[in-house]
Amino acid sequence: MNPHQLELFYHVAKSRGVTRATRQMPYGIQQPSVSAQVNALERDLGVTLYERRPFKLTPAGEELFRFVEPFFGSINEVRAKLQGAAQFRIGASPIVFRDYLPPVLEAIQRQFPRLNMILRALNQPELIDAIEHDELDAVISLIPDKLGPAFHAVDIMELPIILLVAKRSKIKSANDLWSNKKITEPLISLKPNELICQLFQETLTNRGLSWLPKLEMDSLDLIEKYVEKGFGVGLSIRAPGRTCPSTIRALKLADFPTVRLGVISRSESKHEPEACHAFLEEVRRQAARFPPRKD
Template identity: 40%
Template sequence: MNIHHLELFYYVAKHGGISRAVRSMPYGIQQPAVSSQILLLEEDLGVKLFERTPFKLTREGEELFAFARPFFDNLASVGAKLRQKSAPHLRIAASELVLRDYLPAVVARLRKQEPRLKLGLRSGFQADMEKWLLEREVDLAITPLDGKPSGRIRCERLMQFPLVLLVPKKSRLQSASELWARGEIEDPLISLPQSEVMTKLFRRGLQKRKVDWPHTIEASSMDLVTRYVANGYGIGLSVNAAEVVRDSAVRMLPLDDFESLEIAALWTGEASPLVQGVIEESRRYVAQQWPQWAAM
């Protein structure tokens, strides 16, 4: 008997139907895939396990569910018991901004409660992180939010950073509106790649103002954006956070009425104690460090 097919049948029997099972599984799988694999299980056993509409287990389905249920019901508790004997392990996916300027402080706070904590870190974009979460390759993602996540992914907004432009400290510019009034902006624009959420938000704001400002210098990190501005290569796109803009040779021009950059935590299913711990510590850190940008 295919054990994965048996696991799918367990969820279907437990939740009373295929569509309900798909919504309740701890990992992502499409309804047609579940249906086809249940059919393979029935073909292998030579029996029908349940009536589809309305849902009802057959006698053989009741017998198989009674056999499988104790094992799958106890998997979580057995896993938790075994994990208590080893160092806790947490796999986090995050953006470059979060990995560099945000996560270290949050993890340091968490280590006070879990000194043996082992971390697995990887960077990527929101679409990558959603895929990793659904495939159970990571436990938690902290990322700039680019649209509503998949329905099977839970989301909690942590903070909202307003966008700003960075100019050299000696620049004569006093506001971003002075740039929009020029009609044609000759200053080179320095920003993260076009695929980054921050750049997308900025582009949408420019379109609303019917401003054409070509992307001149593409930087791989926000540190590089700041450095290039400080060295006089152009005007940079960043966020209103002193921890991010660490250079006395630049100053910030607010981008009023532009969309803010939202940072959110993403996970699937019921949050484990470790995942919940990171989310709680994140909220505390944001409230202390950037109270004015904390998500309400």
């Protein structure tokens, strides 16, 4: 039972499978090597640690995993500590990074000069995925309704879903669209797994309408660009403190649900709680600069 075998077993158990482990390992190693090492560990112990397919840890495997997980699971954290640079990993959408985060990050940097901030710009589904896999400590994201108990979500603001049309388009309000049973304007939206799209499509379905996107973009900026060029109607949200370009008209969507923008962190994370708290406070303070619009 050598440490290398235990490390590989940890990755196999965490990734739930040998092949998956080799793909997710922090360093390069081929599947047969992992397979051979974990098998050698089992042979040495004289115990089966997991059922192969479907993957399931045996009681012995569970016990061994409980033993090795605290060690191998906190290696990166310990490394950062030893290097004197506690790290705090923040995720947000590219737009949030561009338009809202700089003052927040500056404030955190002033408060924690030694803190090593790791920043990742991702879209909403990837942000949720990253925090679920403990790859980030805090994310600013639209908050899904179903969020596990392991996560702590704090609402910052409610944002209305809007449609964007080119000013020169003859569509003046959303009702102009709904009046036709079949909507002929091309819809430009984010990818279907984005919360905004799901909420929008659900609401349409409830009203007996069908309008699937013709163009799928991966940022709201791109959607705006293509609306401007006259490629169709864009699905977006009204971002606070930003005004539409003069060539674009934003259409309110009466009786459509709003989305909640907030900060999600891991509730049990003992990892940099001060920084996490300060981050949340700073986001709140910045958000307060944008009073809710009442139109």
